[in-house]
Amino acid sequence: MTSLPPRRADARRSRAAILTAAVEVLDAHPDAGLAAVARAAGVTRQTIYAHFSSREHLLAAVVDRLTEQAVAAMDAVETDSGTAGDALLRLLAAGRQSTDRYPALLQQIATQPVGPDTDRLRHAPVADRIERVIRRGQRTGEFDDRLPADWLAAAVIALAHAAADHPSGIDEAVLSRTVRNTLTRTERA
Template identity: 65%
Template sequence: MPPSARNRRADARRSREAILDAATRVLDAEPDAGLGAVAVAAGVTRQTVYAHFPSREKLLLAVAERLTDRTAAAMDAADLDAGPAADALVRLLDAAAREAERHPVLTRRISTVPVGPEADRDRHAPVADRIRQVIERGRRDGEFDDRLPVGWLVAATITLAHAASEERQAGRMDGTSAGDALRTSLLRLLGAS
């Protein structure tokens, strides 16, 4: 590949990253901001934004993917293989909640972007995989009940985590109470010993 082509690709990657960084900041501060505001914050033209993301929804989905990757990395840093599975699950959920709290407005906005069931499943896959890993370990070690299907337990965990976040964001529960309710509900659902 000629050096000029490599330079163009490197420039395109830098532009894309700058756009995603700017979109995360701008849309978290002002969820209805237009792509022009994102372009200004990224230091690129509107045309450059559209070249990478042909619509606002595509940009939001790319931001969602990036935030999901960051959440998965935070979960991995929680050392999911250490200690009892119940403790690992709590650490995993706490790590995910901390990441979601970094961009609360944007996280809520992304959840309203209409996607089909397959796209939603794909979006949650990195998080679901880590939850599944901990639940399966807990079942193997006899910490968790094995009567309910693992897939159901993973889906219920994600749904309960979203519910705790929504309660906290709506001001119906403070962060500590929402976290405690989530942990208690999950451990009961899992039949934790």
């Protein structure tokens, strides 16, 4: 009879509570410290440090949490029906609706320095879903098949970020048209 399994379950609950609190607190108060997150999570600062060695590590875990939420929203989208273009736009809208709930937090995360490998790894689950739809569109002739699908997925993600980060905001119709134009094969004279 050991107490190890309950501690593991308790540790998982504490980590989940910390991440949930961090998302809410840091979106409402971007400069909030770990003490505020601890209070909102119902844990001590020491408990936070047991899971995350710094605020930066906590923010990295928050990014992972938001990515998981966006991926779950994207997974709820039916990507095998309709045109690949429509499916891709539904996928992007689902991801955007998920992340748009936390504008201040996303702005704070965007200012954190990360290397290109870290950014690519963070986007991998999203890029995979986008790439699958792009490959479907390439097979059916709807999307340009002269460019690699993974490159096109990266371009779509960059367009979505650029639209979200634009100071005056880019509406869905403009983003949709831009994404379609980027992926559609056009013959040049």
